[in-house]
Amino acid sequence: MNVKDAINQRKSIRKYLNKQVPEDIIKDLLDAARKAPSAKNTQSHKYFIVKNQDVINELKKEKAFEQPFVYDAPLIIVCCADSKQYPERKNADSSPEDYALIDLSIAASFLVLRATELGLGSVFVAWIYADKVRKILGIPEEYIIPFVLPIGYPAEDPDPRSRKDLDEILF
Numbered sequence: 226m227n228v229k230d231a232i233n234q235r236k237s238i239r240k241y242l243n244k245q246v247p248e249d250i251i252k253d254l255l256d257a258a259r260k261a262p263s264a265k266n267t268q269s270h271k272y273f274i275v276k277n278q279d280v281i282n283e284l285k286k287e288k289a290f291e292q293p294f295v296y297d298a299p300l301i302i303v304c305c306a307d308s309k310q311y312p313e314r315k316n317a318d319s320s321p322e323d324y325a326l327i328d329l330s331i332a333a334s335f336l337v338l339r340a341t342e343l344g345l346g347s348v349f350v351a352w353i354y355a356d357k358v359r360k361i362l363g364i365p366e367e368y369i370i371p372f373v374l375p376i377g378y379p380a381e382d383p384d385p386r387s388r389k390d391l392d393e394i395l396f
């Protein structure tokens with residue numbers, strides 16, 4: 226599969242087979258994120274791999290995620306970034322928080338495209354309660370937790386969501 230195919234075939238998947246994602250595949254996904262570009266090559270991102278059922282049960286008990294399907298994923302990659310790793314720039318509008326979020330989002334996109342190539346389904350989930358996730362997983366305060374990525378082998382094949390035409394996204 227080439228990049229264009231992965232871009233075209235990716236779609237949000239919210240139902241997963243009851244099948245674990247092998248360790249080497251998880252490493253492969255993280256390697257795709259690792260290779261993403263970042264502002265000043267800061268690489269402020271960090272990931273918490275959740276696949277232990279006890280941990281998932283704890284997240285469920287505390288209602289860390291709004292949508293129940295997230296707890297049914299065999300793998301949840303919690304995406305984090307530390308904005309303090311960027312220097313304050315007095316002569317720029319972008320804040321360290323902006324950079325942290327931009328870099329993390331790019332890296333997660335690389336990860337998701339690689340997941341698509343490997344036959345995995347995923348979805349960005351920002352409807353989360355980050356403080357609960359932080360507390361349960363022990364993620365340090367300096368890390369933002371803007372979204373998680375539930376990942377698994379797809380158990381659904383939804384119709385692709387529509388997209389605006391090119392002329393609609395151009396000024």
Ligand SMILES: Cc1cc2nc3c(=O)[nH]c(=O)nc-3n(C[C@H](O)[C@H](O)[C@H](O)COP(=O)(O)O)c2cc1C
Pocket residue numbers: 235236237238239292348349350351352353372385386
């Ligand atoms: C930043 C971001 C946050 C999202 N948060 C959620 C979410 O909390 N729950 C959810 O079910 N889908 C979430 N989505 C998935 C979007 O709804 C989905 O990407 C969009 O409808 C387009 O569909 P597609 O991914 O199948 O192409 C999110 C997507 C992005 C990029």
